[in-house]
Amino acid sequence: MTSVRLIARLDIKGPNLIKGVHLEGLRVMGDPQEHARRYYEQGADELIYMDIVASLYGRSKLTEIVRRAAHDVFVPMTVGGGIRNVDDVRDLLRAGADKVAINTAVVRRPELITEVARRFGSQCMVLSIEAKRQAPGRWEVYTDCGRERSGVDALEWARRGVDLGAGEILVTSIDREGTRSGFDIELTRAVATAVRVPVIASGGYGEPKHLLEVIQDGAADAVAFADALHYGRAAIGELREHAQRAGINVRMT
Amino acid sequence: MNDRQVAVVDYGIGNVFSVCRALERCGAKVILTGDVSQIEAASRLVLPGVGAFADGMLGLRERGLVEPIRRFARSGRPLLGICLGMQMLATVSEEFGRHEGLNLIPGRVVAVPDRALEGHLQKIPHVGWSALVAAPGAIWSESLLRDTPEGTAVYLVHSFSVVPDDHRHGLADCLYGGHRIAAAMRSGRIVGCQFHPEKSGEAGLRMLAQFLDA
Structure with a gap:
């Protein structure tokens, strides 16, 4: 069976690894390469790089960061932030990325999902959904790093995105991001049951029980960790052992 | 000649950067x-690849590489096909029609079942980390899996x-x-991996090191 993936997420601004709360209030955490190397050595199943201001300010240093990472990281890398077209995707894949995660550009022009999937395969096209709760069972998609409302319903968008060719969905709860109060289980579960592609839960990890909840109750196929790793509150190896003890199928390293 | 020199076949498809780095x-x-x-002069050859079978074979044919790769394999030098590269070692693929492969290890390329044995639908493509088990009767010593314990997880997309x-x-x-699902196959010094050793962490790097020692 395919195991639940434990993913290290690195949010990037310019050359720096940063961390925010609700995708805002950014704090510089250091050199992304050092952190990436550490998470790879800890046994992360995958890395996600997100340039979280790129869609506001245009092109970024992301390609360079990915190229450097590819010298030291030998697990899959997903890269997102500021991707506008198929050429941007090609450049990131050439730099060593395995998949791209796109939010703002595909909300504005959903056909881009199909273009990326046709050219590089749907396994390469990760639909990034950043969502905020509006009412019980209803979440709205936000673009531009949690700043702009889109008026789009997150569940409808997830289904449509998969129909258009997305091979995976990264669901970030803006409400929970950086709060350490646990993942948005309902949101994760709603998306995971709405589509037949893997769903990565992101935003809110605080303590080990949150990991078990989002897998067992949230039906997540993969879980992303950011500030808990950056601040050293958790290491991938401990998370893996915790999941294993709870009977969750994770990769043996 | 074992100077750890390796040629990676560039035929205009897939992301070969990671394979080279690894x-x-x-x-x-x-x-x-x-x-x-350069392919004829190589001491070992890696055939990488991601994407559709027909596109891959077309890429090889357009560059006149089909016969050189076959000759290389028959010369007894080590050849490793990764992902689509493993599939192209087979005889024929059923992906979007019927397409001939390199026929270096006789076999057919078929769709991964979209239903589990118990009957429920399962996700396709098959993406993620899966544990390796020995194929019936297979012995891993003397192969690139020599240092790999059974149960080691590898990354597949x-x-x-095959x-x-x-x-x-x-x-x-x-x-x-x-x-x-066939994760690796071998005939003499021709080896194919459906998984990506270059994306399978330290376990994958150990396999590549074994290939280089072969």
């Missing part, structure tokens, strides 16, 4: 090339997989929805 990490001198004379005609060519499988 081989270099294992101490290889890597030449990325689509040039017939695929919708199709069924070798001769089960003795099977080296390792992984289970998907209860079905055995």
Whole structure:
């Protein structure tokens, strides 16, 4: 069976690894390469790089960061932030990325999902959904790093995105991001049951029980960790052992 | 000649950057090339690839690489096909029609079952980490899995997989929805991995190092 993936997420601004709360209030955490190397050595199943201001300010240093990472990281890398077209995707894949995660550009022009999937395969096209709760069972998609409302319903968008060719969905709860109060289980579960592609839960990890909840109750196929790793509150190896003890199928390293 | 020199076949498809970096990490001198004379002169060859079977074979044919790769394999030098590269070692693929492969390890490329043995629908493509189990009767010593314990997880991304005609060519499988899926196969010094050793962490790097020692 395919195991639940434990993913290290690195949010990037310019050359720096940063961390925010609700995708805002950014704090510089250091050199992304050092952190990436550490998470790879800890046994992360995958890395996600997100340039979280790129869609506001245009092109970024992301390609360079990915190229450097590819010298030291030998697990899959997903890269997102500021991707506008198929050429941007090609450049990131050439730099060593395995998949791209796109939010703002595909909300504005959903056909881009199909273009990326046709050219590089749907396994390469990760639909990034950043969502905020509006009412019980209803979440709205936000673009531009949690700043702009889109008026789009997150569940409808997830289904449509998969129909258009997305091979995976990264669901970030803006409400929970950086709060350490646990993942948005309902949101994760709603998306995971709405589509037949893997769903990565992101935003809110605080303590080990949150990991078990989002897998067992949230039906997540993969879980992303950011500030808990950056601040050293958790290491991938401990998370893996915790999941294993709870009977969750994770990769043996 | 064992100077850890390796040629990676560049035929205009897929992301070959990661394969080259991983081989270099294992101490290889890597030449990325689509040039017939460089392929003929290589001491070992890696055939990478991501994407559709027909596109891959077309890429090889357009560059006149089909016969040089076959000759290379028959010369007894080590050849490693990764992902689509493993599939192209087989005889024929059923992906979007019927397409001939390199026929170096007789077999068919068929769709990964979209239903688990228990009957429920399962996700395609099959993406993620799966544990390796020995193929029936396979022995991993003297192969690139020599240092790999059974149960080691590797990273796969695929919708199709090879069924070798001769089960003795099977080296390792992984289970998907209860079905055995060929994860690695071998005939002499020709090896194919459906998984990506260059994306399978330290375990994958050990396999590449074994290939370089072969």
